[in-house]
Amino acid sequence: MIPGVEDVFTLLKEHQIPYYLLTNDASRSPRKLAEFYQKAGIEEITADKMISSGMLAKKFLKAKVREGIVAYLGTEQSAHYVENSGFTTCPVGSLTTENFDNINALVLLDDEGFNWEKDINIALNLIRKRNIPVIVANTDRTYPVSKNEVALAIGGISMLMEKIVRKIFIRFGKPDSQMFQFTFDRLQNHGHFGRKDVLMVGDTLVTDILGGNHFGLDTALVLTGNTLPHQAEAAISSTGIIPTYVCESVVG
Amino acid sequence: MIPGVEDVFTLLKEHQIPYYLLTNDASRSPRKLAEFYQKAGIEEITADKMISSGMLAKKFLKAKVREGIVAYLGTEQSAHYVENSGFTTCPVGSLTTENFDNINALVLLDDEGFNWEKDINIALNLIRKRNIPVIVANTDRTYPVSKNEVALAIGGISMLMEKIVRKIFIRFGKPDSQMFQFTFDRLQNHGHFGRKDVLMVGDTLVTDILGGNHFGLDTALVLTGNTLPHQAEAAISSTGIIPTYVCESVVG
Amino acid sequence: MIPGVEDVFTLLKEHQIPYYLLTNDASRSPRKLAEFYQKAGIEEITADKMISSGMLAKKFLKAKVREGIVAYLGTEQSAHYVENSGFTTCPVGSLTTENFDNINALVLLDDEGFNWEKDINIALNLIRKRNIPVIVANTDRTYPVSKNEVALAIGGISMLMEKIVRKIFIRFGKPDSQMFQFTFDRLQNHGHFGRKDVLMVGDTLVTDILGGNHFGLDTALVLTGNTLPHQAEAAISSTGIIPTYVCESVVG
């Protein structure tokens, strides 16, 4: 957590500026996501402030998968969150080729909670044999685990699976515009806002800034996370993703 | 035009079922697009029924490009349509490396109206030298010109340019969800509709059906256009894009 | 093993037709590879008949990595095979970010012998921090584990890693022409052979047939392995990789 970030939220509250936190995270419910911030001392952030890619995946599953069993890669917690009255979930690791026929969809939720070597191979064979929708509930390819290290996210694993089976998966999360639309619709509960009234703040060009630009918002790249200050200029010019503003920090 | 298709629109009218026509076309205004149908004898289709990727590109340009010159590849008509009080347009073919500095955005509108060999190269050098947003107003890679022949669309040309310069362009058109959201919002003028009340009908898996599925709609693939009856099964299983329904024809 | 395949080798011997077995396998030495066939009753196949992608990777490492430590993903056996007087090998799983600086190359040998979740992430961070050559000793993305099931090969894992770090790895194995050149040079020990005198027989279009065609050889696709009889026509027409001959079986 960036020191001083709690002041930003206090400031937003004082000025009655509505805001939401958008995250490509399908590993837990908004309530659990908010708890993380609250434990870090930012009490302003409650479940209703969180917009996650998991919420959109859940909405999709509710609309499009009306019955049967949905197989998943991820933790039990992540499956519990997307679960629905219409279908039950089953971890990929419990499948055998014999019960492939009962599966109506595969959802990729989290990079944790399963045996990569064993379960990625089961999932590949499931998709090869059964023509079912595959839903990716987190589009991030990697996520930071320390200042200089990353880990492969479920979005990275799903990219590999997509290439191997040569099918097209259904993805939820930034930069896709559904994430921004969902937030924009919520904002209207706080007054009448046009796109030009909204600023998207983020630390990642290919998700936060690309998605914000595409949706017609002003965008601010902050250099306190995924994009380091000495890389910013090169990253902007090599990707062609141009933020409206670049800020050293979200604080101050 | 498919024989008998006019009856479909008559039927929709009789039953008071609201509908829109979604097209990845940025070559002309909704009014001009509607005229095409009217000339073919379908008088029901008026400008307000058309939703085009050009409309979204125009909206984006209005929101994000507030001044200066926007270079374009396409016909004069297509440029005229997206033009705006905030900026003026200039065909790529009129640019020289000397006036690259005045360009604030590049928009790819149509595969016609320019000299491919000369102007694609100018556009490539413009993007290499100037870090400006590049907007693709039609995501189709090809379009049918006869029963068995296709032509390269501006979406195909933009894919090539994107690979060469290794930057990320901003794309409008099916299957992106903005197109479906825009339509869904319009539908609300006719009553209160949920996603489950809407059917997306189309002839192309990777745009119409993928986009409709992703947005949470029921989808119907018709086999009277891009996807031929004998290819349908193989196309569905090789792409993993699964329509709710498959119909021999939009008619009948 | 296909029933009757031993007769093919007896026939080749009787007619004094020289042949080699080409395999994208870097998991063991030619001697160990040959033992597999001998145990299955084909005694003709001795170590000198085997040409593996591992042999080429080993040759590369010998020529280009003259000292230091080579990190690897794979089994101990595979590392032992490529090892060399010039350098020592170290499994990726034993690395910590502290000793990244001693590593001079990374070689991807086998999909077995390591913890996928832990070691793929270490390897990704190694490549992000250290600009060292990454060598892929098996280009196959998947391999068959039963009649209808595949498993991810190290070539598939390396494709993922390459996309994530956006660097270009050095690959050995079919369809690359080095594999065919190496074999072609060996053939000259048995007489003077031109390319038109050689037939490449294989069960996989994208490795065996593509590579053989590219090298200027006649090619025969056999339908007793990766490409099933009912898929052959569609696979040939969708990939555009055209064998000179298609044979129901290598036997017969």
Place this chain on the structure above:
Amino acid sequence: MIPGVEDVFTLLKEHQIPYYLLTNDASRSPRKLAEFYQKAGIEEITADKMISSGMLAKKFLKAKVREGIVAYLGTEQSAHYVENSGFTTCPVGSLTTENFDNINALVLLDDEGFNWEKDINIALNLIRKRNIPVIVANTDRTYPVSKNEVALAIGGISMLMEKIVRKIFIRFGKPDSQMFQFTFDRLQNHGHFGRKDVLMVGDTLVTDILGGNHFGLDTALVLTGNTLPHQAEAAISSTGIIPTYVCESVVG
């Protein structure tokens, strides 16, 4: 031409160091390629010093296309060069869908000599309808036309066509190892040389240096062409293609 480059060739001659010039160019014969250097005052460079991707494409066509008509994109001169006693050539622009059936192969030779808009579309439809080998005789995606400007090469156009039709073409030219093998074999006419005795000098990481490294040669990147001095470090670290040496200039 870089000032002083002629001295390099004089030096090579004086020290009796054999050398070849490798070029991804299929637009003309080795003799015509050599004339270019001779006219620029480097008389040492004769036809036998030139190794072009066109030579390999020609060799392939000779081996694999034994009769019929080969369609081409390129100049007449380029077609004349690859032509062969076994087949005749025909420019794509002269084809109609009626005579598609007579075509046995398509070869992509040069970005000049044809109407891009018209002929790329004809070529796409030819490949969609007829399952014939497509040969790319120049793998470069772009080529420099001035210090800061590039133009799309036939290798770039072929990448687009390959993506659209989703088939795999047969490519000749650096970095493919056939180009290096061909040169290496020729070198043996001047004495016995191992790979460690050969230095590959070039200005482009993804063709010259990658190909040289892959073949097991020492490599020297010179900063007087495609890779500019201020970009070299970033280009090496972002691609992971590591030359043995980096030289400010090929001269001095």
